[in-house]
Amino acid sequence: MITGHDYSPERPIKRSSMYQYNDNDQILVDERVAQFRRQTEQYLKGEISEDQYRALRLRNGLYVQIHAPMLRIAGPYGLFNSRQLRKLAHIARTYDKNYCHFTTRQNVQFNWPKLEEVPDILEELASVQMHAIQTSGNCMRNTTSDHLAGVCIDEIEDPRPYCEIIRQWTTLHPEFDYLPRKFKIAVSGALHDRAATQFHDVGLHLVKNDAGETGFKVIVGGGLGRTPVIGQVIKPYLEKKHLLSYLEAILRIYNLFGRRDNKYKARIKILVKESGLDKFSALVEQEWQLIRDGNELSNERINAMKAQFVDPAYETDAVLDTGFSEQQQENKAFATWVKHNTATHKIPGYHAVFLSLKAPDSPPGDMTDTQLDAVADLADQYSFGEIRSTHRQNLILADVKQADLFALWQQLDSLKLATPNIGTVTDMICCPGLDFCSLANAGSIGVAKEINEALDDMDYIHDIGDLKINMSGCMNGCAHQSVGHIGILGVDKKGTEWYQITLGGSSENKAAIGERLGPAVAKNQVTKAVTTILAVYVKNRLNDESFLDMVNRVGITPFKEQVYANN
Amino acid sequence: MQIIKDQQIIDDNWSYVADEADLKAGNISVSLARWHQDKARLLSREGKLGVRIGPSDVVAELAPDLNAIQLIELDFPDFADGRSFSQAWLLRGRYHYLGEIRATGHYMTDQVFYLSRVGVNAFNPEKIEDLPIVLANLNDFTVKYQGSIN
Numbered sequence: 001m002i003t004g005h006d007y008s009p010e011r012p013i014k015r016s017s018m019y020q021y022n023d024n025d026q027i028l029v030d031e032r033v034a035q036f037r038r039q040t041e042q043y044l045k046g047e048i049s050e051d052q053y054r055a056l057r058l059r060n061g062l063y064v065q066i067h068a069p070m071l072r073i074a075g076p077y078g079l080f081n082s083r084q085l086r087k088l089a090h091i092a093r094t095y096d097k098n099y100c101h102f103t104t105r106q107n108v109q110f111n112w113p114k115l116e117e118v119p120d121i122l123e124e125l126a127s128v129q130m131h132a133i134q135t136s137g138n139c140m141r142n143t144t145s146d147h148l149a150g151v152c153i154d155e156i157e158d159p160r161p162y163c164e165i166i167r168q169w170t171t172l173h174p175e176f177d178y179l180p181r182k183f184k185i186a187v188s189g190a191l192h193d194r195a196a197t198q199f200h201d202v203g204l205h206l207v208k209n210d211a212g213e214t215g216f217k218v219i220v221g222g223g224l225g226r227t228p229v230i231g232q233v234i235k236p237y238l239e240k241k242h243l244l245s246y247l248e249a250i251l252r253i254y255n256l257f258g259r260r261d262n263k264y265k266a267r268i269k270i271l272v273k274e275s276g277l278d279k280f281s282a283l284v285e286q287e288w289q290l291i292r293d294g295n296e297l298s299n300e301r302i303n304a305m306k307a308q309f310v311d312p313a314y315e316t317d318a319v320l321d322t323g324f325s326e327q328q329q330e331n332k333a334f335a336t337w338v339k340h341n342t343a344t345h346k347i348p349g350y351h352a353v354f355l356s357l358k359a360p361d362s363p364p365g366d367m368t369d370t371q372l373d374a375v376a377d378l379a380d381q382y383s384f385g386e387i388r389s390t391h392r393q394n395l396i397l398a399d400v401k402q403a404d405l406f407a408l409w410q411q412l413d414s415l416k417l418a419t420p421n422i423g424t425v426t427d428m429i430c431c432p433g434l435d436f437c438s439l440a441n442a443g444s445i446g447v448a449k450e451i452n453e454a455l456d457d458m459d460y461i462h463d464i465g466d467l468k469i470n471m472s473g474c475m476n477g478c479a480h481q482s483v484g485h486i487g488i489l490g491v492d493k494k495g496t497e498w499y500q501i502t503l504g505g506s507s508e509n510k511a512a513i514g515e516r517l518g519p520a521v522a523k524n525q526v527t528k529a530v531t532t533i534l535a536v537y538v539k540n541r542l543n544d545e546s547f548l549d550m551v552n553r554v555g556i557t558p559f560k561e562q563v564y565a566n567n
Numbered sequence: 568m569q570i571i572k573d574q575q576i577i578d579d580n581w582s583y584v585a586d587e588a589d590l591k592a593g594n595i596s597v598s599l600a601r602w603h604q605d606k607a608r609l610l611s612r613e614g615k616l617g618v619r620i621g622p623s624d625v626v627a628e629l630a631p632d633l634n635a636i637q638l639i640e641l642d643f644p645d646f647a648d649g650r651s652f653s654q655a656w657l658l659r660g661r662y663h664y665l666g667e668i669r670a671t672g673h674y675m676t677d678q679v680f681y682l683s684r685v686g687v688n689a690f691n692p693e694k695i696e697d698l699p700i701v702l703a704n705l706n707d708f709t710v711k712y713q714g715s716i717n
Contacts (some may be wrong), residue, residue, distance in 0.1 A: 024710045031708050039677060052675050055647060138647070168712040174684030175656050175715060178649025255653045290661065295714070 018079050018386060019164045019308045021129040028172070029126040032133055036060045037119035044116065059139060059177065061132030062118055065438050071110045071118055072135040073125060075389050077145035077163040077187070078106035082376035082385045087128045089372035095121050100372070102357060102365045104429055104480055105184070106144050106389045107135055111436050138266075139177045140170035140251070144186045146194045147390040150309060151345050151352050151398045157206045157214045159189035161305035162243065165297065169244050176251045180258035181266035183251070184223075196391060196507035198222045198231045199483060201268045202250060209237050216243060220250060220280070221272030226475045228482035228513045229269040234281045240302060242288075245295040249288035253280070311347075312384040312399055318349025321403035333420075337409050340420040340462065342400075349402050353383070355395040355412060356419040356427065360452045363445045364430040365393035374415050382408050392429055392468070394422060425467045425534065426452050429480060433473030433490065434497070440473035442490025442497035442523070447471060450527045455534075464534055467547045470505075483507040485548045486533060487514040488526060497523045503533070503559060504551040518560050529563045536562050571701050572667065572689040579691070581638060583619055596640055599624045602632070610635060619671070622650035626657045633664045641687065643672035652685050659686030659716040676700045680707040686716035 021029075036056070043053040057063075061072040073088075080088075088108060092100050095117055101109040113121060125131055135142055143166045150158045166185055170176075176183075188195040189206040197203025203219035216238040222231025238246055250268075257275075259265045272280045328335040342351040355375065357365050367375075375395065379387045382404045383397035390396060395417075400408060412418035421427045428451070431437065433444030448471060455461055470484030474491075481487035487502035499521055502514030521529050536559050541550050551559075570579045581594045586601050590608070596617030597609065609616055617638030618629060629636070639658060641651040651670070658664040669689035670682050676697050679690055683705055690701050 028708065028710045028712070031710070035677075035707050048677075052646065052677070055675075056677055138649075171712050172681075172708065173713055174681035174711075175652045176649070177681055178647055178652065178678075180649075252653050252656075256650055260648060260650075 017308060017310050017312060018081055019076070019160075019305075025168075026126070026129070029129070029131045029133070032060075032131065032172075033119060033122045033126050036122060040116065040119055055137065057118075058137035059134055060118070060122065061135035062113075062115070063136060063438075064115075065111070065436055068112045069115050069118065070436070071113045071121060071132060072103070073108045073110070073130060073132045074135050074142040075102075075106040075108055076167050077143055077149070077160060078147050078389045078391075079160070080387045080389065082379045082387065084128045084130055085372050085376040085379070085387055087124060087130070089369040089376070091121055091124055092369040092372065098370075099366050099368045101363075101432065102367065102389045102393050102395070104391050104393060104478065105142055106147075106391060107142055108389070109432075111432070133171055134177075136182075138179045138181050138183075140173060140179070140183045140185070142184075143167050143170065144184070144195055144200075144391060146188050146190055147388050147396055148194060148343060148352055148398070149189060150311070151347075151350075152190050152192075153344050153346050154191040155189050155346070156191065156208060157189050158306075158309055159187040159195075159204075159206060160309045161302065162204070162206075162216075162240075163187050164308065165243065165301070165305055166247070169247070173251075176255055179251075179255055180260045181263065181268075183254070183268065185247075193507075193509045194391075196480070196483070198511040199224050199228070199480070199507050200231065202247065203231050204243075207237065213239075215239050218246065221269040221277075222511075223267050223269040224480050224482055225267070225477045226264055227267075227269065228477070229273065230511045230513065231269075232272065232277050234277065234284065241296040241298070242292055243297055245292045246284075246288055248291060248295070249284045252287055253283045257283070312386075314347045314350060314399070315401065318347070318401045318403065321349065321401070324402040324405060327406045331406075334406060334409055336458070336462070337413075337418055337420040338405060340424065341418065341422045342405070345399070347399075351400050351402060351405060353397045353400045353405070353408065353412075354390070354422040355397065355417040356421055357394050357417070358421055358427050358452075359416045359419045360426070360456070361449070362416065363432075364428055364448055367395075371415050371417065374411070375417070378408060378411060392427060394427070420458065421461060423466050423468070424461045425464050425469055425530075426455055426461055427468070428452075429468070429470040429484070431472045431474075431478040437473060437478075439476055440490065441475075441492035442473045442499065444471045444473040444479065444488075444490060447488070447490075447499070447523065447526050451530050454527045454531055464538065465546060467534075468506075469530070480507065481505075482513050483511070484514060485551070486530065488530075491520055493520070499523065499526045499529075501526075501529055501533075501563070503556050504548065506548060515556050517556055518564050521563075532562050533559050569695065569698060570669070570689055570691045571698060571705075572669075574702065574705060576698050576702070581615075581617060583617075583640070594638070596638055599628065603628075606632070617667075620654065622648045622654070624654075626654045626662070629658075630662045633658075633662055633666070636664075636666060638667045638669060639664065640669045640671045640691075643670065643674040646673055646675045646678060652681065655682065655685040655687050656716060676704050679704050684711070684715045684717050 063070040186195040186200040187204045199222045205217040218235035219231035220234040341354040388396040434440040468485045470481045471488040472479040472481040483505040489500040501517040505514030594615040615637040619640040671691040
């Protein structure tokens with residue numbers, strides 16, 4: 001059932017500031033739904049060819065997968081409000097099998113919609129200011145960002161206003177909707193890059209220049225997938241007012257000169273690589289010089305957008321609460337959860353809380369309708385009604401008072417959302433793999449489950465500390481295996497599933513692509529390989545040395561020797 | 568033969584002359600290669616002139632001649648080849664071309680809204696029965712987020 005537009009006032013709770021659609025934004029998504037409804041009707045009547053409908057449905061997030069279509073919904077730079085989460089729960093119940101999946105690009109996927117019902121789902125989404133526009137297809141995709149934007153302690157400037165400016169600019173851009181290949185933009189505003197900006201087609205990093213002004217460092221040509229490439233700096237400092245004209249210049253050069261003869265060589269990273277950064281930047285610079293004037297972002301526009309993201313009404317005395325430290329002393333499990341699943345907040349007395357979607361018995365990133373509804377209520381109760389998704393497939397309540405943490409933890413625990421494993425070895429990124437995806441060569445969820453079961457000792461997991469395992473079921477690398485500290489890539493060898501293991505990848509500031517450990521291992525050997533790698537680390541680390549630091553120090557040989565010891 | 572120009576269905580009074588065919592009377596369009604090769608002959612004849620460009624043609628090559636050209640046809644070999652969108656933008660936005668820009672070939676009626684936004688003002692759809700669909704689809708959206716040509 002379509003519930004229609006809900007313009008009713010929000011419930012009387014203090015809201016976090018999130019971009020709110022104006023009339024034009026609403027009209028645009030409504031008209032998009034009408035357009036796609038018409039296109040789908042024409043397709044079902046045979047008036048649009050399979051090929052053409054494919055291009056149109058992809059631009060509305062609709063893939064056709066092994067079992068059913070898959071619908072990907074945009075999570076604009078990872079921000080959701082409680083009303084939107086309840087809508088996702090409603091869609092999961094009404095149109096799907098009672099769950100949805102959070103992706104590495106802060107989006108949401110439904111795995112079981114019926115094609116003919118997708119226009120209805122999109123109409124439901126539009127009623128809560130959501131859409132699936134350009135979440136797939138060879139066009140500009142959802143802009144991603146730092147999941148701690150606006151609340152972290154190492155921020156140069158809040159990236160969210162710029163994300164929204166980019167979201168609008170990229171949405172239905174008439175010139176750049178039929179690009180050679182997909183195009184992804186990420187924005188980070190903090191010292192610590194939590195948005196993997198060096199692995200995007202364009203990465204934007206808010207930086208300060210010598211005069212103390214804030215602008216963008218522009219990185220181009222990064223990407224994961226089949227050919228992982230670390231992006232290169234094309235503009236060390238771009239004034240904010242030139243943000244859109246510079247993006248336009250990059251996109252025009254890419255649209256005109258990007259390769260269209262081979263889809264595996266069509267990303268901008270190949271154009272940058274084949275032209276060389278110097279030649280590519282010269283082309284962009286020449287184009288930009290011709291369009292930059294008269295195409296500036298005004299201060300008024302920037303300030304109006306910033307006003308959409310002002311701080312919620314923090315309580316100034318939140319830090320005075322004393323119960324929090326007592327509760328940690330009295331309850332070890334709570335203290336452990338606080339240590340691993342919360343992040344320091346810029347406001348004393350507040351914490352950003354991670355909700356782990358990596359419970360041992362649940363596929364990474366999946367959430368049920370019941371959990372979605374419950375989290376919406378918790379967000380209203382404890383975090384200004386806002387929920388964020390992270391690129392490691394977890395959720396965040398970004399603004400929780402320390403006095404509320406204990407009660408929140410108890411409720412999250414009963415929802416199986418409090419596994420204290422954020423940033424640890426069981427906080428795996430994992431694609432849907434062969435179980436759902438028509439592209440996959442190998443399963444990933446089952447392997448993740450097996451690894452999870454083998455690592456059932458939380459103390460051991462915490463002792464290992466910061467270790468990111470990323471696992472993809474095919475070369476397309478949706479789970480970013482090439483930047484996992486341990487990367488696992490499923491490949492098909494004559495009809496059986498094998499797994500290549502890499503070590504030492506990172507998507508953070510010191511970006512690196514993992515080095516292959518050796519020959520692929522059989523499916524039933526993956527868990528053993530992982531536990532062996534962990535044992536080598538535990539045995540050989542120096543003091544507080546992290547796994548990644550140790551790999552960088554000793555290389556892959558000690559790991560290789562043990563993993564392949566019996567071969 | 569009918570096409571859409573400036574949101575109206577009109578009779579088309581242009582014909583395209585293939586590279587190996589003889590030039591003929593009336594309003595004709597030719598390929599960019601033929602334009603370069605036969606420019607003097609083309610300019611000395613009666614009738615209006617058009618050039619048909621494909622996605623890999625370089626629009627800048629036409630820039631010095633735009634005053635002599637009344638029609639530019641953007642020929643889509645495949646609807647997925649989006650270079651034509653940037654070509655249209657360049658013709659209008661960079662070279663200030665004021666004549667007719669017409670989409671022809673294998674594009675989708677679902678692309679005409681975007682094409683009109685980048686400056687295409689005439690549409691020769693693949694199937695004649697698509698003319699009313701093109702007219703309707705030109706109005707798919709009443710709002711927009713970006714400046715462009717239209």
